[in-house]
Amino acid sequence: MTHTTDQPSRRAGGAVVPVLAFAGIVVAVMQTLLVPVIKDLPQLLGTAPSNATWVLTSTLLSGAVATPIMGRLGDLYGKRRMLIVSLAVMVVGALVSALTSDLLTMIAGRTLQGFAMGAIPLGIGLMRDMLPRERLGSAMALMSSSIGVGGGLALPAAALVAQHTDWHVLFYGAAGLGVLSIALTLLTVPESPMRAKGSFDLLGALGLSAGLVLFLLPITKGSDWGWTSGTTLGLFAAAAVVLLLWGVLELRLAAPLVDLRTTARPAVLFTNLASIMVGVSFYVVSLVLPQLLQLPKATGYGLGQSMVSAGLLVAPLGLTMMLTAPVYARLSARYGPKVTLILGMLVIAIGYGAGLGLMSAPWQSLVIAVILGAGIGLAYSSLPALIVGAVPASETGAANGLNTLMRSIGTSVSSAVIGMVLANTAHTVGGVAVPTMHGFRVSFLIATAAVAVGLLFAVLLPRAPRPARHVQLRASSEEDAALERAEEALRGFRGRILGADGTPVARAKVTLIDRRGRQAGATVSAEDGSYTLAVPAQGAYVLATRAFGHGPLASSATHHGEERAVELDLSLPGETVTA
Numbered sequence: 001m002t003h004t005t006d007q008p009s010r011r012a013g014g015a016v017v018p019v020l021a022f023a024g025i026v027v028a029v030m031q032t033l034l035v036p037v038i039k040d041l042p043q044l045l046g047t048a049p050s051n052a053t054w055v056l057t058s059t060l061l062s063g064a065v066a067t068p069i070m071g072r073l074g075d076l077y078g079k080r081r082m083l084i085v086s087l088a089v090m091v092v093g094a095l096v097s098a099l100t101s102d103l104l105t106m107i108a109g110r111t112l113q114g115f116a117m118g119a120i121p122l123g124i125g126l127m128r129d130m131l132p133r134e135r136l137g138s139a140m141a142l143m144s145s146s147i148g149v150g151g152g153l154a155l156p157a158a159a160l161v162a163q164h165t166d167w168h169v170l171f172y173g174a175a176g177l178g179v180l181s182i183a184l185t186l187l188t189v190p191e192s193p194m195r196a197k198g199s200f201d202l203l204g205a206l207g208l209s210a211g212l213v214l215f216l217l218p219i220t221k222g223s224d225w226g227w228t229s230g231t232t233l234g235l236f237a238a239a240a241v242v243l244l245l246w247g248v249l250e251l252r253l254a255a256p257l258v259d260l261r262t263t264a265r266p267a268v269l270f271t272n273l274a275s276i277m278v279g280v281s282f283y284v285v286s287l288v289l290p291q292l293l294q295l296p297k298a299t300g301y302g303l304g305q306s307m308v309s310a311g312l313l314v315a316p317l318g319l320t321m322m323l324t325a326p327v328y329a330r331l332s333a334r335y336g337p338k339v340t341l342i343l344g345m346l347v348i349a350i351g352y353g354a355g356l357g358l359m360s361a362p363w364q365s366l367v368i369a370v371i372l373g374a375g376i377g378l379a380y381s382s383l384p385a386l387i388v389g390a391v392p393a394s395e396t397g398a399a400n401g402l403n404t405l406m407r408s409i410g411t412s413v414s415s416a417v418i419g420m421v422l423a424n425t426a427h428t429v430g431g432v433a434v435p436t437m438h439g440f441r442v443s444f445l446i447a448t449a450a451v452a453v454g455l456l457f458a459v460l461l462p463r464a465p466r467p468a469r470h471v472q473l474r475a476s477s478e479e480d481a482a483l484e485r486a487e488e489a490l491r492g493f494r495g496r497i498l499g500a501d502g503t504p505v506a507r508a509k510v511t512l513i514d515r516r517g518r519q520a521g522a523t524v525s526a527e528d529g530s531y532t533l534a535v536p537a538q539g540a541y542v543l544a545t546r547a548f549g550h551g552p553l554a555s556s557a558t559h560h561g562e563e564r565a566v567e568l569d570l571s572l573p574g575e576t577v578t579a
Helices: 016-032 035-045 054-077 079-098 103-130 133-164 169-188 202-225 230-252 266-294 307-314 316-335 337-355 362-388 393-425 437-460 478-489
Strands: 002-004 427-429 432-434 493-498 509-514 519-524 530-533 539-546 553-559
Touching: 016 054, 016 079, 016 103, 016 133, 016 169, 035 054, 035 133, 054 079, 054 103, 054 202, 054 393, 079 103, 079 169, 103 133, 103 169, 103 362, 103 393, 133 169, 133 307, 133 316, 133 362, 202 230, 202 393, 266 307, 266 337, 266 362, 266 393, 266 437, 307 316, 307 362, 316 337, 316 362, 337 362, 337 437, 362 393, 393 437, 493 539, 509 530, 519 530
Parallel strands: 002 553
Antiparallel strands: 427 432, 493 530, 509 519, 509 539, 539 553
């Protein structure tokens, strides 16, 4: 078996990162597009308020289903291809919604728009496959934060459009952004050569979709149906049964939709659990601040801002998240993504704690948005790095899709819980339920509690090896010093040795052979499967790998003289060989 690196695939152009981040922002716009007109939807669609909420719920449900499925399809058939498919389905959905005021047709269009959520994990996967390590951290951070950036920037823009034009223009604008994103992707983003083995698990996809819908539906509609109603409890019970059966099925398949064994690794499990808590904390501020800002001053605590002004005051939440990406890259390179996740959680806790006393003036809302944006930006930026560092390259799309799903579950839980809190603490004025300051403060306390739980999960993450630093060794002679400088200039190859099932292989011997057939170096993989081999000169090499219980592997690769290591993960055959 021969594995050949495709070096040009890693030479991504400078436009790749901003184009992929723009796709993430476009996707996030779908989530907040209708926030400025939520209260008017029943009148606009000629239906009851309980029915109008399906316009938002349908997008949430389809997005939750799409993220792990599109991630797996990207691993199998090409991440760029599936990214374009996700965006194209979103454009069709936006045009369907733009041309109708019928409730059922609008729900169908919004369901199609939700499929674009798969673009986030696909973009992260493309970055891992194409970018050198020194650019990967900040790029993934920007892509991960794009969902918050898009949500924050869309609020004032959507409010401005809704206030001065027909509300259908929102969908035409979204479709235009989607078409632009597709065109930019086709022009600037190459396809990744990485492919996972196996076929698409259709039965697993149907089972996961059914389980997620059964689970998320009562979460989003529980306050309308009643949390103890037979419908709500019955759907939760059905979700538990379906997801349990789905898990049993996935464990028996050779190529499952979601590798549950990989998901159960502490590094992946605690990252996903922390992601749920980050999702909860992110959505609380998005629900509370706009309402507080737009309540009339006559209430005694409302800040009396217009729809557009409220959107502008909340927008720094997304802008700060975007500006945090390069800061995250530096912190992560020095201390690792686990530390930056913990730091982000602490900043979020400080933001919500300060927010309990900063609700009496518009400028105070701006301060809260900036602090929370910095904390959520650090936390969101850390999540894909933790996932990417814990799974094989061939599973990046599916693993990040599952992680994005965890965030969506967090926002869904947050929406349901905070909606219930605000409704139960509201007082009625002229037949209209008005949220109270007590309800806003309880919501902030719930967010703080979620962050505390997420912080616990972050602390429980396994300690990762500290990122390599530039270390100067004392040379015993001029010859040693010259050799050291040569190894610094041509760092060689590094990566992980993986088994056929994607698990790291420790103590695998890796021998570097030059084109004349001579041994140019050798090493043994560490406990986490990682290896590093310096090269004496640029050129073509063969990496011969052997480990007990696995077949041998010969991988050809070329080093072009870059002042960095060429990333090369080596997957050993699964057949057992005689020692």
